Amino acid sequence: MKQLPDAEIDPQPPAATPPSKPIRRRQKKGRSSRNEPSFDLNGELKRVTGVDLTRIDGVKEMTIQTILTEAGLDMSKWPTENHFVSWIGLAPRNDVSGGKVLKRKTRKVVSRLATALRIAATTLRQSDSYLGEQFRRLRTRLGAPKAITAMGAKLARLVYRMLKYGQEYVDKGSAQYAAKHREQQIRHLKRKAAQHGFTLVSIPDPT
Numbered sequence: 001m002k003q004l005p006d007a008e009i010d011p012q013p014p015a016a017t018p019p020s021k022p023i024r025r026r027q028k029k030g031r032s033s034r035n036e037p038s039f040d041l042n043g044e045l046k047r048v049t050g051v052d053l054t055r056i057d058g059v060k061e062m063t064i065q066t067i068l069t070e071a072g073l074d075m076s077k078w079p080t081e082n083h084f085v086s087w088i089g090l091a092p093r094n095d096v097s098g099g100k101v102l103k104r105k106t107r108k109v110v111s112r113l114a115t116a117l118r119i120a121a122t123t124l125r126q127s128d129s130y131l132g133e134q135f136r137r138l139r140t141r142l143g144a145p146k147a148i149t150a151m152g153a154k155l156a157r158l159v160y161r162m163l164k165y166g167q168e169y170v171d172k173g174s175a176q177y178a179a180k181h182r183e184q185q186i187r188h189l190k191r192k193a194a195q196h197g198f199t200l201v202s203i204p205d206p207t
Contacts, residue, residue: 001041007050007073007166041065049073051162055169057129058120059155067159070113075164081157089114090153114152121151129171131155 041061045068046052053064071084078084085091089111124135131151138147158169186200193200 001044001048004044004048006047049163050166051168053159053162053169055171056155056158056162057127057131057171058123058151059159060120063116063120066113066116070111073163075160078160081160084160085153085156088117088153088156090117090149090156113156117152117155118148120155121148124151131171 042054045054045061045064048068049064053059053067054061071088075084078087082091121135124132125139126132127135131154134154135147135151138150141147142150161167162169190200
């Protein structure tokens, strides 16, 4: 870690939305693992990356170590976040025949980074956060394996944005995701009703 140079901070980074609530710090529970380093790894990771990737729920210091060793810090090697996710092996691949999609599945890639991100995604099951709520809904709709892969890809996109643009991640909370999901469901119902010549009417709360 000492051999890695300090992160180069862009003097004029892209405009970011200011945090709407105080930063939450993850508190460790139980005993420390014997495999944990004897130095301030989190501080060193912040120094070389220029951002605090542990702000992303599910992403811990050892996950970041895997990101550094497998992908490095230079995200310009991938034109977009979708290229990055595809390189890791978390992007879906469509098996098409006659113009019809027969099956969707991810490429079989031996990737330590894909494994680390999938493990990070599994920890979101009990997380009271925006990502945690998103994972639980995906798990209910798609099943655990597909939800884990989808959230692993989501984490990879967040890492890509933070490393490339130097912006900090701000958790919006599970309540905001639930509200956003409800709005999406309402818009979907309105479109379906309009297709059949109906109009949705909201019913006042009797209380």
